[in-house]
Amino acid sequence: MGFYEERVLPRLVHSTCGAPVLSPWRRRVCSGLAGRVVELGFGSGANSRHYPPAVERVDAVEPNDLAWRLAERDLVPAAAPAGAVRVPNGGRALIVRSGLDGQRLPYDDGVFDHALVTFSLCTIPDAVGALQEARRVLADGGMLHFLEHGLAPEASVRRWQRRFEPVQRRLAGGCHLTREPPALLDAAGFRILELERTYLPGIPRFEGALYLGTARASGASGPEE
Numbered sequence: 001m002g003f004y005e006e007r008v009l010p011r012l013v014h015s016t017c018g019a020p021v022l023s024p025w026r027r028r029v030c031s032g033l034a035g036r037v038v039e040l041g042f043g044s045g046a047n048s049r050h051y052p053p054a055v056e057r058v059d060a061v062e063p064n065d066l067a068w069r070l071a072e073r074d075l076v077p078a079a080a081p082a083g084a085v086r087v088p089n090g091g092r093a094l095i096v097r098s099g100l101d102g103q104r105l106p107y108d109d110g111v112f113d114h115a116l117v118t119f120s121l122c123t124i125p126d127a128v129g130a131l132q133e134a135r136r137v138l139a140d141g142g143m144l145h146f147l148e149h150g151l152a153p154e155a156s157v158r159r160w161q162r163r164f165e166p167v168q169r170r171l172a173g174g175c176h177l178t179r180e181p182p183a184l185l186d187a188a189g190f191r192i193l194e195l196e197r198t199y200l201p202g203i204p205r206f207e208g209a210l211y212l213g214t215a216r217a218s219g220a221s222g223p224e225e
Helices: 003-017 020-030 065-074 127-137 155-171 181-187
Strands: 035-040 055-061 094-099 112-118 138-149 190-199 209-217
Touching: 003 065, 020 112, 020 138, 020 209, 035 127, 112 127, 127 138, 127 181, 138 181, 181 190, 181 209
Parallel strands: 035 055, 035 112, 055 094, 112 138
Antiparallel strands: 138 209, 190 209
């Protein structure tokens, strides 16, 4: 990565993805998380303040060192393991940066209760591969929680997305505007349980087509939600 990707882009993402307008959506996507969670694309920790009390540990997958340092600035050190942090004001969840690449997770099969991914499937080079890895490390019946932007439902908006996507990819670290999260989840072997599609108010629609929901590995046991 060059200077822009290493030093500038993480600060831009920290500012935009940490915007207050996204807080209600982050709270909703984190609802129901519990136990041990793997978060793909942890970034600078915008979700961490919304983890429910039932979350015990979050294994943060984040390749960018500056993004992690920005997260540490807003979190508090934990006694152990080394480098672990916690959410301020009595947060229970232990947060450990223990992965750098969502496409190759350094975990055994079936060790996580939940997986979380927000505004990352648009950028991960092999999004299906990353989701397959998430599926692999989820325990039987474990769920994936997702909040992503992507392909808009209206043809008129999709035309603008295709026009702007080359610029978006250059300026936003490879971010795509036209990926469709449900199709990625299906290709990775997930079954969507809940899905809400809408637009984020206050920004152009070609940037703000949102997908919020939960999914479970196809064939996994567990009650339907």
